[in-house]
Amino acid sequence: MFMQGWNKGHSRRGMLAATSGMSSAVLAACAGGGAGTGGSGGQAAAGGTIKPEAGNLVWFLWDAGPERLPYYEQIAKGFQAQNSTVKLELIPPLPGTGTYFDKLKTQVAGGQQVDIIGASPVWVPDVGASGVAKELNSFMARDKDFKIGDYAKGVVDGATWKGKLYMLTLFGNFNLLYYNKALFDRAGVKYPDDTWTRDQVLDAARRLTQRTGNADTDVFGFNFARDLNNVLPWIWQNGGEAFDKAEEPAKATMSSAATLDALTWLADMVNRHKVAPGEGGATPPAFGTGRIAMMTQGVNSLGVVAREAQFPWDVAIHPKGKNGRPNYAGTLYYGVSGTTKLPDAAWSFTKYLCGVPGQRLFVQQQIGAPVHKDLEKEYVQIPPPPANRKAVIDTLPTLKALPKTLKMMDIYNPVFGTVLTDMWSGKVSATEGARDIDQKVGAILGT
Numbered sequence: 454m455f456m457q458g459w460n461k462g463h464s465r466r467g468m469l470a471a472t473s474g475m476s477s478a479v480l481a482a483c484a485g486g487g488a489g490t491g492g493s494g495g496q497a498a499a500g501g502t503i504k505p506e507a508g509n510l511v512w513f514l515w516d517a518g519p520e521r522l523p524y525y526e527q528i529a530k531g532f533q534a535q536n537s538t539v540k541l542e543l544i545p546p547l548p549g550t551g552t553y554f555d556k557l558k559t560q561v562a563g564g565q566q567v568d569i570i571g572a573s574p575v576w577v578p579d580v581g582a583s584g585v586a587k588e589l590n591s592f593m594a595r596d597k598d599f600k601i602g603d604y605a606k607g608v609v610d611g612a613t614w615k616g617k618l619y620m621l622t623l624f625g626n627f628n629l630l631y632y633n634k635a636l637f638d639r640a641g642v643k644y645p646d647d648t649w650t651r652d653q654v655l656d657a658a659r660r661l662t663q664r665t666g667n668a669d670t671d672v673f674g675f676n677f678a679r680d681l682n683n684v685l686p687w688i689w690q691n692g693g694e695a696f697d698k699a700e701e702p703a704k705a706t707m708s709s710a711a712t713l714d715a716l717t718w719l720a721d722m723v724n725r726h727k728v729a730p731g732e733g734g735a736t737p738p739a740f741g742t743g744r745i746a747m748m749t750q751g752v753n754s755l756g757v758v759a760r761e762a763q764f765p766w767d768v769a770i771h772p773k774g775k776n777g778r779p780n781y782a783g784t785l786y787y788g789v790s791g792t793t794k795l796p797d798a799a800w801s802f803t804k805y806l807c808g809v810p811g812q813r814l815f816v817q818q819q820i821g822a823p824v825h826k827d828l829e830k831e832y833v834q835i836p837p838p839p840a841n842r843k844a845v846i847d848t849l850p851t852l853k854a855l856p857k858t859l860k861m862m863d864i865y866n867p868v869f870g871t872v873l874t875d876m877w878s879g880k881v882s883a884t885e886g887a888r889d890i891d892q893k894v895g896a897i898l899g900t
Contacts, residue, residue: 512542512543567793577786589621619788625821629752630772635764635765650773662675707887755819789803
């Protein structure tokens, strides 16, 4: 068992210290050196080949639900079997309010040992700028066995800030078009394929929608995951953007013609054509209920749908637009803490975790998509459903990094999440919502 909790050196009092002046405290902590158990410590990364230091690594788990802990523990055992002088301590996020990232910064500022850290793509600018994570380019330059080109370019771009890489990817997430084959067969509608555009989606959705007069039994021809990440493919394929620049934007551009057109199309699916659920703020039924004929949602839903759906279903690649079919590079990232005293050991474990051994476990359980090329062939051989796993592999070259700004956590849910919800429900029009987002984001970005 690796889940040991905080040891004597990891007191809760120390953990919760330093809640003021967080940024400067984090930077100061990350600047500190010190030797690890093996004696080479923070200086090991200065040059020479990678030599994992002997000692104990503290792995602060991100996305550590109880159903995933056995996979993390199996990965730790596999690494320790190959590196007998390195021991791993798995630490879940401490209970209480605040995000994982808030707690991570508190740990670092409080002087607690942290060697392996997780991150969402939204946090990449912060972990890089604050020094919470080490840049990985120096490790890659010394590790001749590691090839960053083995990873899908989109997830690598997503982990990069100011030209430096800070994270590796455990698995990928992006949109697919899920469809209920029984509902398609009943309506005599052809299954979606890689030729479909949003025009075909609307036409099919109209034919597939079945209004019964009972909100609990209505069947909707279409639905879509509604947060910014999942909306971006519809914006990008239409030639639009959410911001004026992908990195350090000065403003949001939701009111631009191509972006607004995509938003209007999605809102109209709910409120005008009434082929998608959610009008008036009603909670949409999940795809697995059998009441949604087709839906764009993440690869990370494959496992849940496979376990729960009581009907035949499959997936297709995301519908294309005039700008192709760019898709968002969602992912679960892990990296090396800026305060680690065992940098080579931490790097060695990170590349094992996010390499073939670690990715394989999560991919086989359909928790995410393979983003390492050596896993692609075995992924398509996993028994169905879905049968069309090729749609997952064919999407990988289209992945595009999510927009990056140091203020994204002030923007993502507080602005985009709130206003997009109002837009889909019909509380505001797409034009009103887009204008509201642009104004609120501009105030936060100072433009």
